Amino acid sequence: MATVIRNQKPLATSPIKSGQPLGAILASLGLEHAMPLVHGAQGCSSFAKVFFIQHFREPVPIQSTAMDPTTTVMGSDDNIVTALTTLCGKHSPGMIVLISTGLSEAQGADLSRAIGQFRATETRFKSVALLTVNTPDFYGSLENGFSALVEQVITQWVPAEPQPRQRNKRVNILLSHSTTPGDIELIRACVEAFGLQPVILPDLSMSMDGHLAPGDFTPVSQGGTPLRSIEQMGQSMGTIVIGGSLSRAASLIQQRSRGDVLALPHLMTLAQVDKFISYLHQLAGRDVPDWITRQRGQLQDAMIDCHLWLQGRHIALAGESDVLSAWCDFAVSQGMVPGPVIAATNQPGLATLPVDQVKIGDLEDMALMLEASPVDLLVCNSHGAGLANHMKIPLIRAGFPIYDQTGTFRRMRQGYAGIRDTLFELANLMQERHHHTPVWRSPLKQQFAGPADKEQVHASC
Template identity: 50%
Template sequence: MADVIPIRKPLSISPLKTSQVLGATIATLGLSDSMALMHSAQGCSAFAKAFFVRHYQEPVALQSTAMDPISTIMGSDGNVKKALDHLAQNSSLRVVVVMSNGLSEAQGTDLTRALREFRDEYPQHHKLTVLVVNTPDFYGSLESGYSAVVEAVVRHYVSDTASEPRVKTIRKKRINLLVGHGCTAADIEALQRLIEAFGLKATILPDISESLDGHLADQDYSSVSMGGTPLQELPRLTESIATIAVGFSVYRAGKYLAQHSEVPSFYFDHLGDLVQCDRFIELLIELSDHAVPEYINRERRQLQDALLDCHSVLNAVPIALAAEPELLSYWLAVAHMVGLQEQVVMAPSRYSQLVELPCEQVLIGDFSDLHQQLLATPAQLLIANSHAQRLAEQLSMSLILSGFPIFDHFGGFRQRRQLYAGVRDTLFELANQVHLQMVHRPVYHSPLKQSDVNDC
């Protein structure tokens, strides 16, 4: 259990927090034929797009309702309805997620009422699925925005399924896999391949392994998401034999699905150590009655060997963590496997899950607070997003990039972290950073060493 300690000050100087809207957009892009609509001014969506383009190095489908000073004062419901009407004319669009932000929340927009009026005024767009989530900037962070969209998707499709009278069908080889924002496209690909190796098929929600994996598509640009969870699979979530939720950010969606169906649910904070990975494999064995594939056994032995190789380098190395709770849980598990010592653990916002983290205390603050803490308790490694680059340079620390955004490192958006192979590669990355600091030390020569003729 951790003590959660907020740092009180009137403003954030160097924000660690990432807006809820960004997390909500990532989750939306994990749905096929979908689009995120931010109820905001154009500058707000343009600013958000800049983060996505730098992180994923790809264009991202994100629209705004183009609020202006007049609509902000007099009411902006009309902007929402006009934007939905305009988007609905795109024949390939099937889902729109309407998200609020700080501006529209402060203005007092009721998105649910605006959606109801849109349905009354534009009955010709009845086939378009519209989901509404409240994601203001003044509380929460990326993780809560991501969680809100996944929960909204599950609520919409599971509620619709429950209201339809029909014979209960169980698909014995189908499972639901809810993945948190801590899973990259590479992690999801590995999870899908692993589940298929056990003879099972997963409905992954949200699935960014095709929409945000960085590939050359047949078309130059698409106004809707390319890839993602097939929408026709969502009403059948209640027909699976199990639901597996990986990450704090999808726990609420998993619990709602469990409450409104007879599907048993299993929860994993992460897949970042031997215990959790073994537990995941054992669950797949139980669900499929299938033997463990040999390549998985080999990856497990490779991780065990990596632990032996890296332990002597990483043991007792002081580190600092600054990330969302889901990522903090992962990195603390990795740290405890090899004896890394967490000096400072910092989160961007208060979450109920923080008290469950395996550390003494978690601070709520920003990078300026982290700077002050590291001056008092120095660390050798810093694990955070790209906004920590300057801080790491000022304190001569090695920076391990994790989270969102990562804009000064190629391939960061699909770095594999989860499961045996992902943890193995993470250990090597940590050990290499520590080793780079060690090789610059001068070679030690004992004063007792006797001179050799060749040394003269």
């Protein structure tokens, strides 16, 4: 059990925290033909757009209700109705996700009432699905916003009562923000290898994986989880939840479905991936495919090969709770020593991390802790690049945002293959820092006497 130390500073210096609306926008991008609509000032959506474009290097569909000083004081429901009418008439989205911000929350906006007003006046757009989620900036972080949207998707779109019909080939997969599009592709491949049909929520591997879709530009998300599949999630034979932040979402889907629910904190250790594969084997009643067994063997071989370079190494961590949980468990499983650990905000899962203490803070706190306790590696988002350069330690980029490297946003970290590749990456970083003996120097080379010793030898003769 870890001791969580609250931050007593009046302000954050070099923060690693991102606001709740960013998490909700990220999750909504994993829904099919979706349009995130941010209820706030123009800058709220502009910042989010830049944030995600730098991370994914892809166009990101985000719109805003454009609150101004007048509507902030006098009421902004008309902004919502006008924005919904414009988006439905101009872009024909399959669904619109209405996301609140700190401005609209402080103003006291009632999203549900505005949606009711829109439905009553614009009946021609009744086919467009609407979802509301409250994500104030002044509370929580990206992780809270992401999980809040997943919870609202289940609450508003999955029937409250378990459906009588069960689809014996379908499996629900709820994923937290800590899974990359590459991780999601691997998870999908594993599920389909057992002859099962995954319903992934949210599915960023089909929308934000960095692909050129056929046809012209589309103003809504390209791919993602279809609404029809979401509405039928209660009929699936089982559910797998990956990410500790989705514990409430796991409880909600458990109440609305007849299948069992397997909750895993991550897939970054051999033991957790084994649980995942065993559950699929149990659901499908099939043998584990050969390629999955081979990947497990490759991981075991990589653990042996990398053991020399990683055993006893100290690794510092900074990020969201789910990212910290995955990397801490990974480090312990490979004989590494996690710590110091800095969390963006206080989350329930932090107390279970396998470290002595977790500090709620920023990169300034991390710098002070690294000066007192030097480490070999640092896991953080791209904001930690300056600190890593200053401390002269390698940076492993994880979380959001990653804006100073191309393609890292979709790198596999989880599953047998993801763990294997991560081990090789870390071991190579350690080898680069190792001072090797030059190849022309033999370890058996004899040490000859110096000039002074030679004079003594001649004198004695």
